[in-house]
Amino acid sequence: MRVRNKPWAEPYITAHPNWIVTNPDRWIGKWKERFPNPNQPLQLEIGTGKGQFIVEMAKKYPQINFLGIEIQTSVIAMALRKAVNNELTNIQFLHTDGIMVDRLFNQNEVDAIYLNFSDPWPKKRHEKRRLTSPRFLNSYSKVLSPDAPIKFKTDNRGLFEYSLKTFNNQGLVFDDISLNLHNSPENKNNVQTEYEEKFSQNGPIYQAVVHFNR
Numbered sequence: 001m002r003v004r005n006k007p008w009a010e011p012y013i014t015a016h017p018n019w020i021v022t023n024p025d026r027w028i029g030k031w032k033e034r035f036p037n038p039n040q041p042l043q044l045e046i047g048t049g050k051g052q053f054i055v056e057m058a059k060k061y062p063q064i065n066f067l068g069i070e071i072q073t074s075v076i077a078m079a080l081r082k083a084v085n086n087e088l089t090n091i092q093f094l095h096t097d098g099i100m101v102d103r104l105f106n107q108n109e110v111d112a113i114y115l116n117f118s119d120p121w122p123k124k125r126h127e128k129r130r131l132t133s134p135r136f137l138n139s140y141s142k143v144l145s146p147d148a149p150i151k152f153k154t155d156n157r158g159l160f161e162y163s164l165k166t167f168n169n170q171g172l173v174f175d176d177i178s179l180n181l182h183n184s185p186e187n188k189n190n191v192q193t194e195y196e197e198k199f200s201q202n203g204p205i206y207q208a209v210v211h212f213n214r
């Protein structure tokens with residue numbers, strides 16, 4: 001997803017330092033301290049987009065702290081604006097590339113990772129950009145607490161098949177697989193993303209829930 005540059009995005013980010021981190025090195029090992037309730041679990045969404053999922057999750061689960069990571073400035077500014085407008089205190093944002101998580105978080109600092117409708121990057125030469133490629137999975141493995149899940153959903157069958165193979169090859173344990181999430185019992189607690197609302201009319205939504213075997 002590419003969005004047009006929004007001139008208000010940079011000043012809006014600068015004006016909200018309590019919600020969005022621009023100096024991430026300062027917070028390594030201390031991310032939970034950014035939240036009023038630091039003892040709550042910390043869950044990340046990587047590729048958070050315009051923020052519908054993470055904002056709705058933060059409203060639904062006030063007992064969890066959420067951190068949205070997004071690489072595009074204009075997009076993260078839109079997510080930030082949603083959180084600010086909803087006056088949510090259990091949500092934070094980090095403007096960076098998701099590959100950085102193993103540099104910016106300590107082992108056991110993260111209690112779940114959500115990957116929602118990640119860009120499929122269908123060309124083989126772009127494989128390493130996929131958020132479920134071995135390169136990214138290695139990064140996630142260094143920050144997740146024992147048994148912490150990665151929850152991945154997509155409408156892209158090719159990306160789903162690729163991801164099942166990489167999860168298997170990296171030795172992850174499969175907790176759940178849905179080939180049609182919206183028609184499965186798992187849907188009861190499902191919070192929809194912007195992409196999910198838009199594309200679920202066209203075909204099934206796939207979901208895999210996995211964790212590292214340590």
Ligand code: SAM
Binds near residue numbers: 117
């Ligand atoms: N998760 C949202 C949803 O389901 O509506 C957005 C999906 S959109 C297809 C993928 C998002 O991931 C884009 O906003 C893109 O900028 C972001 N993204 C792609 N690669 C990323 C990376 N390496 N690190 C952080 N964000 C990334």
